[in-house]
Amino acid sequence: MADKIKNAKIVFVVGGPGSGKGTQCEKIVAKYGYTHLSSGDLLRAEVASGSDRGKTLQAIMQKGELVPLDTVLDMIKDAMIAKADVSKGYLIDGYPREVKQGEEFEKKIGAPALLLYIDAKGETMVKRLMKRGETSGRADDNEETIKKRLDLYYKATEPVIAFYEQRGIVRKINSELPVDEVFAIVEKAIDELK
Ligand SMILES: Nc1ncnc2c1ncn2[C@H]1C[C@H](O)[C@@H](COP(=O)(O)OP(=O)(O)O)O1
Numbered sequence: 001m002a003d004k005i006k007n008a009k010i011v012f013v014v015g016g017p018g019s020g021k022g023t024q025c026e027k028i029v030a031k032y033g034y035t036h037l038s039s040g041d042l043l044r045a046e047v048a049s050g051s052d053r054g055k056t057l058q059a060i061m062q063k064g065e066l067v068p069l070d071t072v073l074d075m076i077k078d079a080m081i082a083k084a085d086v087s088k089g090y091l092i093d094g095y096p097r098e099v100k101q102g103e104e105f106e107k108k109i110g111a112p113a114l115l116l117y118i119d120a121k122g123e124t125m126v127k128r129l130m131k132r133g134e135t136s137g138r139a140d141d142n143e144e145t146i147k148k149r150l151d152l153y154y155k156a157t158e159p160v161i162a163f164y165e166q167r168g169i170v171r172k173i174n175s176e177l178p179v180d181e182v183f184a185i186v187e188k189a190i191d192e193l194k
Pocket residue numbers: 015016017018019020021022023024128129131132175176177178179182
């Protein structure tokens with residue numbers, strides 16, 4: 001039942017590919033005990049399971065495109081419910097990727113209290129992803145797919161930030177800085193929530 005998570009603290013973590021979302025989420029989990037749900041990780045786990053759904057997803061992700069909304073949202077919701085009894089809050093990482101995804105999330109789950117906008121320059125993101133690609137084994141960490149993911153980010157995801165800015169819940173985080181300095185800014189935003 002979704003009732004269990006209705007009053008949970010929800011934080012959307014939005015930023016381009018390679019901006020440092022996962023890196024910051026890991027640090028938030030360690031300090032605040034939040035549950036980190038990366039939509040990409042959930043999808044990659046489904047691919048790794050070898051299911052039919054996973055095979056369809058893999059083909060889409062390899063092209064750098066967005067997977068169907070209902071699939072991602074159902075996976076996030078199931079994962080949230082599974083952690084409802086132990087979670088101090090939820091970090092929703094890499095979702096919403098487009099405004100429609102945010103609207104559906106709010107209809108089916110609840111409203112975010114905060115949106116962390118992890119902001120880095122395009123060239124920084126490309127550099128970090130190329131480096132990550134040396135060891136990540138991710139099918140989408142290659143030059144051609146990176147370019148498509150960045151284009152899609154600017155087109156579909158930046159409007160998400162504008163959408164939530166109207167509500168005053170966006171905190172822009174300069175992710176060009178070293179990891180610990182970025183986290184110092186993140187901490188301030190999370191502490192404001194209490
Ligand atoms: N502030 C920072 N300074 C330098 N490198 C960073 C950084 N934040 C993250 N990185 C590195 C770690 C990864 O190898 C790569 C991408 O980070 P990530 O957390 O996996 O990004 P995302 O989850 O947004 O795709 O960049």
